[in-house]
Structures are given as structure tokens and as C-alpha cells.
Amino acid sequence: MVPHMYRVLSRRQDLADTVTLALAPIDGQIATPSIGQFNMLWAFGIGEAPISLAGVDDDVVTHTIRGVGAVTNALCAASEGDQIGVRGPYGTGWDLDGAMGRDILVVAGGLGLAPVRPIVTRLFARRADYGRAALLMGARDPESLLYRDELEAWRSRLDIEVEVTVDSAQRSWRGDVGVVTRLIDRAPVEAANTRAFVCGPEVMMRFCAQALVDLGVPPAEVFVSLERNMHCAVGHCGHCQLGSSFVCKDGPVLSWAEAEPLLRIRER
Amino acid sequence: MKSIEDLLSEHPFFAGLPAPMLELIAGCGVNVHFDEDECIISENAPADLFFVLRSGKVAIEVDTPRQGPQTIETISSGQLLGVSWLVPPYRWTFGARAIDSTSAIAVDAACLRGKCDDDPELGYEMLKRFAVLVRDRLQSTRLQLLDLYGTHAS
Structure with a gap:
């Protein structure tokens, strides 16, 4: 400690x-x-x-x-x-090693790009170990896009699809405008053989995870990173307790199969 | 060269629609093309057409007093532009502009409304499909309204 x-x-x-x-x-x-x-x-x-x-x-x-x-x-x-x-x-981490041979879909919203950034860099380092790969990114507006230089560099690579959408923009923005969930249908992956990593505001993750499951990605292959009020980080203080789980210790990364029931618990 | 009917049958919005219905809709449609930055529809103008996008990308815009036109949504090939033709007063709520060179089938709204009135099966089928479109856009708009990525959001 x-x-x-x-x-x-x-x-x-x-x-x-x-x-x-x-x-x-x-x-x-x-x-x-x-x-x-x-x-x-x-x-x-x-x-x-x-x-x-x-x-x-x-x-x-x-x-x-x-x-x-x-x-x-x-x-x-x-x-x-x-x-x-x-x-x-x-806490728990993103299991990228366990997804070798599968298509990889990374969905990030706002500051949620930060925790998934290591997935992208590791993916590039071991590109041959994985199938098709895509990063779908949502942000409030073009001015609040995180790691813009890196996004442009990633986008220039031919071995990963990078799609960015914002909630609103001025006319000078030539990219997509709309919610990030809308990009999921267009992702160039085979849903049944895909592992998805989702990070962003919780409402966004809920909708994205549901869209991924609707697309055919198995719930156990959709991973989300939960955020709660973590204080001790070792499962003692209880600030981040969600149901019988402690987000700091049992999470923050959980499969959607594990996370969905927890997120149904209404907090007071 | 493909007929309007062929092009409509390949578009996701019309997937599975019986051939006689496609034929009726195709009778109201023409091929159109918009250059980059060309205005497609203007806010508050009569909504006498809707567009079945075949390629390109379109920005749906709203004019704002200080910041000028704001893009509130983009749509691209495989999607539809225009819902206001369906219900009175048949006026566009927002404007739309081609971001890229865009090809579409423009469907004459009055023509199709007439056919839907005459053929309730066609009318119901069109309403069911547009209801999904409207639901999806409403859901997206509600998420955008939450301002999930704002500084106040967790």
C-alpha cells in the first residue's frame, strides 16, 4: 500500500x-x-x-x-x-494474448481511448498473430479527440481499420458524425470469430456491447472496462463494490457476460 | 446498366421487398448525383423527395447563429436521406450537403405517397421500414444528447 x-x-x-x-x-x-x-x-x-x-x-x-x-x-x-x-x-487487464488468431475490434469513446491504446500498440507489434483488426473511436467533437496524431498515424496503416466519429462538428470536419455504435455494423470483422474490447463512458459501453452481441460477437468475447469510485484498490474499502464484485479487484476489465448482470444493479 | 429497380433491390433498406413493390417504388425514382460540397436539401424547403444513397457521404446540418452550419449526423451508402416527406407538413427540418461525391436514387415523395395510399400493403411495408430508421436515429440522438464524453460525464 x-x-x-x-x-x-x-x-x-x-x-x-x-x-x-x-x-x-x-x-x-x-x-x-x-x-x-x-x-x-x-x-x-x-x-x-x-x-x-x-x-x-x-x-x-x-x-x-x-x-x-x-x-x-x-x-x-x-x-x-x-x-x-x-x-x-x-485489477484485471485486457486479454489480448488469448485472442490470437481472432479478429480484433477495439471500440473507444472519449478518454476511453487511453486504456485501449496499449491494445493497439501491442496489436501492431504482433500484427501477424491476429486476424482483421479495427479501432472504432467516438468523441464529443473533433477538437476533443484524444491522441489525434497517433490516430492519424494508425489510420495511415493498411493493416488496421480506424474509424472515427464525433457527436457534432462544424462543416470543416470531413469525417463521420454520429454515435460510435453506428460504426459497429460497418466493422470489417467476422463477428463469431471476434474479440472486442470496449472502453468509454458506461452508457456508451452498454450500447456498444449490446450492438456487438446483436452483431453476433459472443458475450464472453466482449470485454469492457468498468469505472467506479476506487479508493483502496485492493478490495477492502468497498467504495467500488458492485453487487458481490469489487471493480478494483475483480475488474476493471470484465467480459460482457460478467459485466451485464452487474450493470443491471441500480445504484443509489 | 442497372435499372432503378435493380439498384433498389440491392440497397439494404429495401432488402426482401417483393418485386411488385420494388417496381412501384422504382417508378417514382431517378438517378441523381451530387458533387462534393453540393447542397442536397435546404432547411424548411418542401420535402418533395427522399434519397436512397448508393455511394458517397452526406452531412445533415443545422444552421446556428454564431458557429454557422453544424453537422449533426453523417450518412453514407446503404442509408437513406430524408424522413420529412412522410408526414405533413412535408418540409425539411434540417439541411443536407454532400461531403464526398455522392450518388443516389431520388424518390418523388408525392408519387410514392400516392402509391402508398392506393396500396395499403405497400404503405404499411414502407412505414415499418421507416419506423426502424426513425427509431435508430432517435436512439442515436438521445445518446448524443447525453453528452457522454463531456467533462461532467463519468
């Missing part, structure tokens, strides 16, 4: 309220994370917040953070060289 000290190696301002920090260990490091897991990041003197991994490269961990409260605002304000506490990694 004691955080390791990490130094901000680089800081990139992605959006007005969103930054990506690359963190390198100073005094020992966390265990090697799996993609899809999260770390608890400490802003000293303020508090800690659960943040998904947006990248893992040797001992450097990358996190994309949106400033929405005291802790995340402090993390976003960190500069190169500043120190941040890191404990983790926690």
Missing part, C-alpha cells in the same frame, strides 16, 4: 483538461503491469486517484489524466521532474 516514488519523465498536454505523463521509477518500482490494469497515482499532500495505464515501456509507465477534481488537477499540473507516488498495478 506504500507508493513508490516516480519522476515525471515527460508531460504532453493532449487537450485543455487532459495531459499524458510518462513516469520513471526513482526508488524501486511497481510490478510489471498488464495492459488494461490501473495504478493509484499520488499527488502528495492532496490525495490519490486510480488512473488506467495508457502505455508500458520497460519500467516507464504512461498515464493519461483528465483534470476533474483536486487530485487529478494536481496530477495534470505536474511538470517534468516532479515526483508522483505510484502504487499498483491493480
Whole structure:
């Protein structure tokens, strides 16, 4: 439960309220994370917040953070060289290795692109191990598209389909406008042989998962990443309890077969 | 060269429609083409046509006072443009513009409404298919209204 000290190696301002920090260990490091897991990041003197991994490269961990409260605002304000506490990694990850030979469909919404970014980079690194692949991305508007440079680079590759849609746009935007679920029908995958990874706002994930199942992707092959109010990250405090599950420990990545009944539980 | 009837039979919206019905609809249709950036329909103009998109992409737009035209939805080949022809007052609620070079079959609304009035089976079949279209667009609009990706959203 004691955080390791990490130094901000680089800081990139992605959006007005969103930054990506690359963190390198100073005094020992966390265990090697799996993609899809999260770390608890400490802003000293303020508090800690659960943040998904947006990248893992040797001992450097990358996190994309949106400033929405005291802790995340402090993390976003960190500069190169500043120190941040890191404990983790926690939770379940994306099982990409178990999908070898299958078509891969990644569906992301808004900041949900950050946790699935390692899927895409790993997919590129081992492209021959998988069938057809597509990334479907939804955002509020063109100005709030995360990792725009990377999206354009991914799109220029011929071995993965990248489709982007936004909720509204000015006339200068030549791309798609509409909800991300509408892209699912067009995805160039064989539904019965597809593993899908979905990450974004919960309502979006629910509709996407249902659209994927309607398309013929088995519910056990649709994976979503749940988000709840995680505090301890080890299943003790109960803040993230959903039914009999703790999202921090049993999730955040769950198959739709597991997640759907949990999401039917009405929270108070 | 394919006939309008052939083209309609290949379009997902008309999948499974009996040949006599396709023939009736095809009798109201003509091939049309729009260049990139060409206006297809204008807000509040009479909705006397609808378009069966064969290729290209179309932006459905609404004019806003300060930001100019905003795209609220894009539709592409395999989809339909225009629902307002179906119900009074038969006026377009939004405008539409071709984003890419776009080919479509324009169906004369008054012609088809007349045929639907004369042939309730055709009318019911068309209404069932348009109801799915309207439901899908309503569902999409409701999701967009939730502003899921906004900063207030979790």
C-alpha cells in the first residue's frame, strides 16, 4: 500500500483538461503491469486517484489524466521532474494474448481511448498473430479527440481499420458524425470469430456491447472496462463494490457476460 | 446498366421487398448525383423527395447563429436521406450537403405517397421500414444528447 516514488519523465498536454505523463521509477518500482490494469497515482499532500495505464515501456509507465477534481488537477499540473507516488498495478487487464488468431475490434469513446491504446500498440507489434483488426473511436467533437496524431498515424496503416466519429462538428470536419455504435455494423470483422474490447463512458459501453452481441460477437468475447469510485484498490474499502464484485479487484476489465448482470444493479 | 429497380433491390433498406413493390417504388425514382460540397436539401424547403444513397457521404446540418452550419449526423451508402416527406407538413427540418461525391436514387415523395395510399400493403411495408430508421436515429440522438464524453460525464 506504500507508493513508490516516480519522476515525471515527460508531460504532453493532449487537450485543455487532459495531459499524458510518462513516469520513471526513482526508488524501486511497481510490478510489471498488464495492459488494461490501473495504478493509484499520488499527488502528495492532496490525495490519490486510480488512473488506467495508457502505455508500458520497460519500467516507464504512461498515464493519461483528465483534470476533474483536486487530485487529478494536481496530477495534470505536474511538470517534468516532479515526483508522483505510484502504487499498483491493480485489477484485471485486457486479454489480448488469448485472442490470437481472432479478429480484433477495439471500440473507444472519449478518454476511453487511453486504456485501449496499449491494445493497439501491442496489436501492431504482433500484427501477424491476429486476424482483421479495427479501432472504432467516438468523441464529443473533433477538437476533443484524444491522441489525434497517433490516430492519424494508425489510420495511415493498411493493416488496421480506424474509424472515427464525433457527436457534432462544424462543416470543416470531413469525417463521420454520429454515435460510435453506428460504426459497429460497418466493422470489417467476422463477428463469431471476434474479440472486442470496449472502453468509454458506461452508457456508451452498454450500447456498444449490446450492438456487438446483436452483431453476433459472443458475450464472453466482449470485454469492457468498468469505472467506479476506487479508493483502496485492493478490495477492502468497498467504495467500488458492485453487487458481490469489487471493480478494483475483480475488474476493471470484465467480459460482457460478467459485466451485464452487474450493470443491471441500480445504484443509489 | 442497372435499372432503378435493380439498384433498389440491392440497397439494404429495401432488402426482401417483393418485386411488385420494388417496381412501384422504382417508378417514382431517378438517378441523381451530387458533387462534393453540393447542397442536397435546404432547411424548411418542401420535402418533395427522399434519397436512397448508393455511394458517397452526406452531412445533415443545422444552421446556428454564431458557429454557422453544424453537422449533426453523417450518412453514407446503404442509408437513406430524408424522413420529412412522410408526414405533413412535408418540409425539411434540417439541411443536407454532400461531403464526398455522392450518388443516389431520388424518390418523388408525392408519387410514392400516392402509391402508398392506393396500396395499403405497400404503405404499411414502407412505414415499418421507416419506423426502424426513425427509431435508430432517435436512439442515436438521445445518446448524443447525453453528452457522454463531456467533462461532467463519468
